[in-house]
Structure formats: structure tokens, C-alpha cells
Amino acid sequence: MTPPSDEIVFYTNPMSRGRIARWMLEEVGRPYRTVVLDFGTTMKAAAYLAINPMGKVPAVTWRGVTVTECAAVCAWLADAFPEAGLAPAFDDPLxxxxxxxxxxxxxxxxxxxxxxxxxxxxxxxxxxxxxxxxxxxxxxxxxxxxxxxxxxxxxxxxxxxxxxxxxxxxxxxxxxxxxxxxxxxxxxxxxxxxxxxxxxxxxxxxxxxxxxxxx
CATH class of the missing domain: 1.20.1050.10 (Glutathione S-transferase Yfyf (Class Pi); Chain A, domain 2)
Structure with a gap:
């Protein structure tokens, strides 16, 4: 079985909430590939709807996992890459x-x-x-x-x-x-x-x- 890709793929549009996820990715500091989608066309195409049925951005995929919704993307990236120091550990009072x-x-x-x-x-x-x-x-x-x-x-x-x-x-x-x-x-x-x-x-x-x- 082919292992899930280790590449972070970021689906966005620069005039969307994807700007939040972009900032978070830059804070994480890991390389990522950007896929820019257009409102009403590629964002609503079958290929992207298979990633996010809402047909909205942002979405981030990594190692076979897809995360949508900006707050979830921020929280997930912070936990996925703890070396960036962007989230307190579970046993941290913060x-x-x-x-x-x-x-x-x-x-x-x-x-x-x-x-x-x-x-x-x-x-x-x-x-x-x-x-x-x-x-x-x-x-x-x-x-x-x-x-x-x-x-x-x-x-x-x-x-x-x-x-x-x-x-x-x-x-x-x-x-x-x-x-x-x-x-x-x-x-x-x-x-x-x-x-x-x-x-x-x-x-x-x-x-x-x-x-x-x-x-």
C-alpha cells in the first residue's frame, strides 16, 4: 500500500478566509504547496467537492488527512507540528x-x-x-x-x-x-x-x- 503523501497541500483563494490558514502555515514553518481555486468554478468542481463538500476554502491535506474550517485548520496544524510551539500541550494549564x-x-x-x-x-x-x-x-x-x-x-x-x-x-x-x-x-x-x-x-x-x- 502506498503511504499517504507527506506533502502539505493548501487549497485557498487569496480573497478568502484562506488568508488565515496561510498565516498559520507560515507560522508553522513547514513547506507546503498552494492550490488556488476560483469561486463558483474550480471551488465547486467535483474534484474539490471530494475534498470539501461545502465547496469552500480553505482546506489542508497532509498524510491522508483533510481538515477544513479555519479554526480547525489552525488548531490541527498547531498540534500536528508541536515543534512550532503554537499550542499548549494537553497537560498545560494554558x-x-x-x-x-x-x-x-x-x-x-x-x-x-x-x-x-x-x-x-x-x-x-x-x-x-x-x-x-x-x-x-x-x-x-x-x-x-x-x-x-x-x-x-x-x-x-x-x-x-x-x-x-x-x-x-x-x-x-x-x-x-x-x-x-x-x-x-x-x-x-x-x-x-x-x-x-x-x-x-x-x-x-x-x-x-x-x-x-x-x-
């Missing part, structure tokens, strides 16, 4: 806060921001039925995660949670879907100055520029 904030951003933050952008927030008398409660609660809680004197969500230790949470905050500030609070702005400036974040942006921005020239 493991709990790490998972808490990673999936708070993937759950309540994502849901609340999307609902607000679509004018579909739960009415106050139904807030208890929504996983995010209220938009204001979500924003205040997110702010508390990045408001301390220490630079990262886990204090002095940068982790995959910063990649994912930071990306959500960065996009929220860019598109106005989160309020422009000083704590958010200061945190975004710190995380996006990281060398891996700068590299990832440069790669994806170059792909966008090349596509624009080609069109």
Missing part, C-alpha cells in the same frame, strides 16, 4: 484558555458579527436562544481577551489562538463589523507585525495582483 478563545472566536464572534452584518441579530427577548447572546456581550468579552498588559492571548506566549482571534479582529476593523476600540487596534498592530503574518500577506497580495493583471 490549554484551556487556548481552546476557549480559539473557539469563542469561531463560534459566538463569527455568528454575532455575521448576524449583525445581515441585520439578523436575535431580538433582546430571544437572546438566550442565540449562542452568542448579544452582539454587545460578544464584543466586550472579545475585548477582555486582548486588553491585558501582556502581548498575547496566553500572556507572553504567542499561539494559534492569536492567529485565529487576531484575524477575526483584523477583518472586523477593516470592514467595520467590529467597533474600533483601542484594545482591538493595539492587538491587531502587534499580531500583524509578526514576520509570518507579513510573509503571508505578501504571498496572497501578490496572487491577487497577478490575477488582476491576467484579467
Amino acid at each position: 490549554r484551556g484558555p487556548y481552546l476557549r478563545w480559539m473557539f469563542f472566536a469561531a463560534g459566538p464572534v463569527e455568528a454575532a458579527v455575521t448576524a449583525k452584518s445581515l441585520n439578523l441579530l436575535a431580538p433582546a427577548d430571544k437572546a438566550g436562544m442565540a449562542g452568542y447572546g448579544s452582539f454587545e456581550q460578544v464584543v466586550d468579552t472579545l475585548e477582555s481577551a486582548v486588553s491585558g498588559e501582556e502581548p498575547w492571548i496566553l500572556g507572553e506566549r504567542f499561539s494559534a489562538a492569536d492567529v485565529y482571534v487576531g484575524s477575526q479582529i483584523g477583518w472586523g476593523l477593516q470592514f467595520g463589523s467590529l467597533p474600533d476600540r483601542p484594545a482591538f487596534r493595539a492587538y491587531a498592530e502587534r499580531i500583524f507585525a509578526r514576520e509570518a503574518a507579513v510573509r503571508a500577506r505578501a504571498i496572497d497580495d501578490a496572487l491577487i495582483a497577478a490575477a488582476n493583471v491576467a484579467s
Whole structure:
């Protein structure tokens, strides 16, 4: 039997949430191959639907395993390559806060921001039925995660949670879907100055520029 490929393959589009996964891959520091897909065509083609039936990016494959959903990709890569130091071990007390904030951003933050952008927030008398409660609660809680004197969500230790949470905050500030609070702005400036974040942006921005020239 042929062993699964040891090559990391990254399926993305530079104008998508794949930018988060790209940053995470750059933080991991392992070589990877990028497959750029187009919305509505190759992203919905049978070959890719066999990898992700949702027909969305990003997706990452390695050694016969496929992972989709940005938070899952970040968490999985951090565990798959522990030498990068991007996730606390299971017996580390920081493991709990790490998972808490990673999936708070993937759950309540994502849901609340999307609902607000679509004018579909739960009415106050139904807030208890929504996983995010209220938009204001979500924003205040997110702010508390990045408001301390220490630079990262886990204090002095940068982790995959910063990649994912930071990306959500960065996009929220860019598109106005989160309020422009000083704590958010200061945190975004710190995380996006990281060398891996700068590299990832440069790669994806170059792909966008090349596509624009080609069109």
C-alpha cells in the first residue's frame, strides 16, 4: 500500500478566509504547496467537492488527512507540528484558555458579527436562544481577551489562538463589523507585525495582483 503523501497541500483563494490558514502555515514553518481555486468554478468542481463538500476554502491535506474550517485548520496544524510551539500541550494549564478563545472566536464572534452584518441579530427577548447572546456581550468579552498588559492571548506566549482571534479582529476593523476600540487596534498592530503574518500577506497580495493583471 502506498503511504499517504507527506506533502502539505493548501487549497485557498487569496480573497478568502484562506488568508488565515496561510498565516498559520507560515507560522508553522513547514513547506507546503498552494492550490488556488476560483469561486463558483474550480471551488465547486467535483474534484474539490471530494475534498470539501461545502465547496469552500480553505482546506489542508497532509498524510491522508483533510481538515477544513479555519479554526480547525489552525488548531490541527498547531498540534500536528508541536515543534512550532503554537499550542499548549494537553497537560498545560494554558490549554484551556487556548481552546476557549480559539473557539469563542469561531463560534459566538463569527455568528454575532455575521448576524449583525445581515441585520439578523436575535431580538433582546430571544437572546438566550442565540449562542452568542448579544452582539454587545460578544464584543466586550472579545475585548477582555486582548486588553491585558501582556502581548498575547496566553500572556507572553504567542499561539494559534492569536492567529485565529487576531484575524477575526483584523477583518472586523477593516470592514467595520467590529467597533474600533483601542484594545482591538493595539492587538491587531502587534499580531500583524509578526514576520509570518507579513510573509503571508505578501504571498496572497501578490496572487491577487497577478490575477488582476491576467484579467
